[in-house]
Amino acid sequence: MNFKLKDIGPQLMTVIAVVLVFGFFTYNAQVNMENRGIDFGYGFLSQESSFDVQFSLIEYDGSHSYFRAYLVGLLNTILVSVIGIFLATILGVLVGIARLSPNYLINKFAAFYVEFFRNIPLLLQIFFWYFAALRALPLPQDAEAMFGISFLTIKGLFVPAFIWENFNIFFYSIVAAIVAIIVIRTHAKKVQETQGKQIPVLLISIGLIFILPLLSFLIGGVRLSFEVPVLKQLATTSFIYEGGVSLPPELIALALSLSLYTATFIAECVRAGIQGVGKGQKEAAASIGLTQNQVLKLVVMPQALRIIIPPTTNQYLNLTKNSSLAAAIAYPDLVLVFAGTALMQTGKAIEIVSITMFTYLSLSISISLFMNWYNNKIAITEK
Amino acid sequence: MSKINFLKPDKSNLYTFLYLGSFLFFVSVLDVLLNSFFSLNLTGFLPGFLSFLLPLILGFIGLYFIRIELSGIKQLDLLNKHINTNNFNAVLSLLIIFIILKSIPPILSWFVIDASFAGDSKDVCTGTGACWTYIKVWMRRFMYGMYPNGEQWRINLSFIALALLGSVGYFATDRFKKYLTLYYVVIYPFIAFLFIFFFISGGPVFFDFSYGIIAAILSIIIGFFIPSKFKFYYFLIVPFALYVLLKYFIFYEELIELGKLDGLNWVETGAWGGLSLTFIISFFCLIFCFPIGMAFALGRRSGFPLIRYISIGFIEFWRGVPLITVLFMSAVMFPMFLPADFFIDKLVRCIIAISLFEAAYVAEVIRGGLQALPRGQYEAAKSLGMGYWRMHIFVILPQALKLVIPGIANTFLALVKDTPLIFVVGLLEIVGMLNLAKTNPEWLGFAMEGYVFAAIIFWIICYAMSKYSYNLEQKYKTDR
Numbered sequence: 001m002n003f004k005l006k007d008i009g010p011q012l013m014t015v016i017a018v019v020l021v022f023g024f025f026t027y028n029a030q031v032n033m034e035n036r037g038i039d040f041g042y043g044f045l046s047q048e049s050s051f052d053v054q055f056s057l058i059e060y061d062g063s064h065s066y067f068r069a070y071l072v073g074l075l076n077t078i079l080v081s082v083i084g085i086f087l088a089t090i091l092g093v094l095v096g097i098a099r100l101s102p103n104y105l106i107n108k109f110a111a112f113y114v115e116f117f118r119n120i121p122l123l124l125q126i127f128f129w130y131f132a133a134l135r136a137l138p139l140p141q142d143a144e145a146m147f148g149i150s151f152l153t154i155k156g157l158f159v160p161a162f163i164w165e166n167f168n169i170f171f172y173s174i175v176a177a178i179v180a181i182i183v184i185r186t187h188a189k190k191v192q193e194t195q196g197k198q199i200p201v202l203l204i205s206i207g208l209i210f211i212l213p214l215l216s217f218l219i220g221g222v223r224l225s226f227e228v229p230v231l232k233q234l235a236t237t238s239f240i241y242e243g244g245v246s247l248p249p250e251l252i253a254l255a256l257s258l259s260l261y262t263a264t265f266i267a268e269c270v271r272a273g274i275q276g277v278g279k280g281q282k283e284a285a286a287s288i289g290l291t292q293n294q295v296l297k298l299v300v301m302p303q304a305l306r307i308i309i310p311p312t313t314n315q316y317l318n319l320t321k322n323s324s325l326a327a328a329i330a331y332p333d334l335v336l337v338f339a340g341t342a343l344m345q346t347g348k349a350i351e352i353v354s355i356t357m358f359t360y361l362s363l364s365i366s367i368s369l370f371m372n373w374y375n376n377k378i379a380i381t382e383k
Numbered sequence: 384m385s386k387i388n389f390l391k392p393d394k395s396n397l398y399t400f401l402y403l404g405s406f407l408f409f410v411s412v413l414d415v416l417l418n419s420f421f422s423l424n425l426t427g428f429l430p431g432f433l434s435f436l437l438p439l440i441l442g443f444i445g446l447y448f449i450r451i452e453l454s455g456i457k458q459l460d461l462l463n464k465h466i467n468t469n470n471f472n473a474v475l476s477l478l479i480i481f482i483i484l485k486s487i488p489p490i491l492s493w494f495v496i497d498a499s500f501a502g503d504s505k506d507v508c509t510g511t512g513a514c515w516t517y518i519k520v521w522m523r524r525f526m527y528g529m530y531p532n533g534e535q536w537r538i539n540l541s542f543i544a545l546a547l548l549g550s551v552g553y554f555a556t557d558r559f560k561k562y563l564t565l566y567y568v569v570i571y572p573f574i575a576f577l578f579i580f581f582f583i584s585g586g587p588v589f590f591d592f593s594y595g596i597i598a599a600i601l602s603i604i605i606g607f608f609i610p611s612k613f614k615f616y617y618f619l620i621v622p623f624a625l626y627v628l629l630k631y632f633i634f635y636e637e638l639i640e641l642g643k644l645d646g647l648n649w650v651e652t653g654a655w656g657g658l659s660l661t662f663i664i665s666f667f668c669l670i671f672c673f674p675i676g677m678a679f680a681l682g683r684r685s686g687f688p689l690i691r692y693i694s695i696g697f698i699e700f701w702r703g704v705p706l707i708t709v710l711f712m713s714a715v716m717f718p719m720f721l722p723a724d725f726f727i728d729k730l731v732r733c734i735i736a737i738s739l740f741e742a743a744y745v746a747e748v749i750r751g752g753l754q755a756l757p758r759g760q761y762e763a764a765k766s767l768g769m770g771y772w773r774m775h776i777f778v779i780l781p782q783a784l785k786l787v788i789p790g791i792a793n794t795f796l797a798l799v800k801d802t803p804l805i806f807v808v809g810l811l812e813i814v815g816m817l818n819l820a821k822t823n824p825e826w827l828g829f830a831m832e833g834y835v836f837a838a839i840i841f842w843i844i845c846y847a848m849s850k851y852s853y854n855l856e857q858k859y860k861t862d863r
Contacts, residue, residue, distance in 0.1 A: 011689040018693060025720040032719050103472045104465035105479045119845035120838045121800040124814050132831040321705035339711050349715040361703040
């Protein structure tokens with residue numbers, strides 16, 4: 001063993017400094033909690049919460065536990081993130097492609113969109129949509145029906161609910177379709193590699209994904225009906241829609257602003273990815289006789305996706321973290337329900353803030369671990 | 384004249400197609416133009432659906448007719464190349480032209496024509512347009528928050544002075560250019576702090592921070608006489624010891640009252656707000672997060688495993704949590720971690736929280752630059768006999784930082800855009816002040832004007848920053 005002071009010294013110093021700082025904090029926390037008569041512990045999670053949440057995906061009221069309140073907040077965060085990611089991806093990819101269009105007007109229009117939305121703070125955009133734009137919507141009794149069945153009002157969006165019979169059969173049919181598509185794709189790849197024949201996988205896939213669920217309706221006994229929201233009078237001037245699914249305005253404002261904001265970043269990722277594929281690649285592919293679509297499908301997209309996916313996942317993560325701004329417009333997400341209301345009621349600052357941070361932390365670390373795995377998998381192995 | 388095939392425009396009947404096509408195109412644009420600017424509906428006699436789609440159909444046919452390759456007319460070829468390459472592009476171009484034409488009149492009338500500018504009460508705002516009177520009346524609040532009206536010259540003067548001092552770099556002659564880095568990294572932030580603390584807040588001269596400054600300066604001066612072998616340990620121990628000595632044994636509480644500048648009232652940080660607070664917070668976070676981030680970037684690439692793991696833990700922790708929970712932590716959790724009689728101002732806690740948060744992002748950006756440098760640079764520096772610090776300060780960092788200018792600019796941009804989040808701890812910068820003004824019973828119903836105003840301000844700041852970073856990137860671009 002040959003320890004040198006030069007190697008050990010700085011490390012030891014750093015560790016001692018870190019330990020000292022943490023020790024100082026822990027000691028103070030203990031003293032402070034003793035003085036205020038608070039005890040440390042996570043036992044409060046099973047206590048009755050006795051507060052209500054406006055909007056929740058699972059059954060919840062004041063008689064449920066704090067842990068269930070945590071779950072309600074977490075599910076609401078996940079809901080708005082999933083909606084936001086879905087919309088942002090569609091919009092981002094469209095705008096990213098439009099940024100590369102040879103058409104001058106489309107190109108400039110997309111550039112204007114990107115420069116406009118990404119240079120305004122997200123919080124300001126959320127406030128704008130929630131307090132200014134959505135407040136201009138009509139009252140429930142004045143709202144006109146969109147497509148006759150859904151209503152966009154100041155109190156939220158009311159859409160019909162689906163009522164399924166034998167939903168599990170429908171679900172199984174979709175799973176069967178996906179499995180069949182995967183099998184066919186693998187087979188087609190093998191056939192192409194061994195015999196050089198191409199099987200129209202896309203057509204077959206589209207056919208399967210429509211025909212199998214359709215069969216489940218025709219012979220599987222699946223029934224689908226809609227429950228259209230109906231206007232109901234609460235008081236002389238107060239109306240609300242009943243039945244169907246109602247999306248609160250907070251959710252709409254949040255999902256809208258998150259997706260409009262994040263789409264600008266995704267658009268830039270997509271543009272960089274497609275531009276990152278060398279011109280020579282396209283020319284080489286064209287010169288060996290591939291058609292325009294084949295060049296796109298077999299040469300450009302696989303390489304572009306390799307550049308696009310990592311930063312885009314990062315943006316998804318940002319969107320999820322940004323969804324915590326929900327607290328500003330009282331959408332009951334994790335931060336508002338748990339780090340807001342529950343913290344006020346229990347006063348357990350350290351426990352609750354640490355749980356909230358740990359939730360976000362585990363979310364982002366799991367995504368970055370997945371990204372590392374994915375990056376290693378698709379990385380071009382150089383000789 | 385050859386036979387005309389209307390399904391296939393060609394060059395032989397160029398002018399027939401050109402006149403017909405441009406005529407149809409202009410009719411369609413004219414229809415939309417009249418419709419949106421003068422609410423005239425030329426095609427009102429047609430059934431509703433057809434009347435709605437007619438401009439599009441006419442325009443499409445017009446563009447189809449003039450899509451003739453190599454017509455020999457320069458303008459036409461340019462037009463075809465840019466907006467009219469195929470049917471799909473033609474439809475999209477038409478749609479965009481129509482959308483622009485349709486949206487100009489309502490936007491223009493809201494912003495300017497129907498808007499009210501004059502007066503200083505709500506009564507003048509009766510039109511359908513924007514009420515800029517509201518912005519005018521609340522301007523001081525949006526700019527300075529609750530800072531007393533009579534004292535606002537202090538903020539203005541400080542900002543002007545700091546802007547002038549900040550622009551020194553442009554006028555420096557070659558002789559002084561080599562000191563610019565020192566000036567911007569050490570002296571300028573220090574002057575800025577003094578301005579903010581003594582002038583804007585009107586604080587006492589002797590307080591914790593000034594003990595720290597005195598301790599640091601003293602220890603640096605003594606440090607010149609310490610043999611280099613012990614310098615590392617000296618700088619780890621002596622400044623803190625000096626600080627404790629100064630604070631608890633030499634200066635006393637009575638001196639605090641003595642140190643106040645005459646005639647300047649103390650304005651507590653809770654009253655600061657508006658756009659000036661946005662600037663103050665961004666400025667200090669920007670100054671603090673850069674060195675912290677650089678330290679952790681170096682730590683993450685350090686050869687010492689313990690330092691590396693601590694740095695990784697720090698960076699990944701801050702990157703993994705949303706800023707709003709960090710601010711929550713600084714507001715409700717951080718006071719629990721400090722001694723009971725120890726009080727840190729809300730604004731300072733906020734600046735610490737944001738700086739640490741952004742430092743993690745800066746660290747990752749700088750690490751990218753360090754990784755991008757070829758190994759040869761490290762090896763060359765080492766072979767010249769340079770030590771770790773010498774190698775990094777003179778060889779590695781200047782090149783690495785040059786590489787990551789766009790990334791750092793993006794982080795700073797994100798920092799500016801994140802400042803409105805301080806509403807969580809109860810500080811009201813411009814967006815927070817807007818929300819406050821919106822709930823004032825005298826001025827209900829002008830949320831839109833306020834948000835548009837703030838959006839314009841932020842957009843100008845952020846867009847200018849991103850353009851400036853692009854210019855810097857071009858300026859420092861080195862061929863490698």
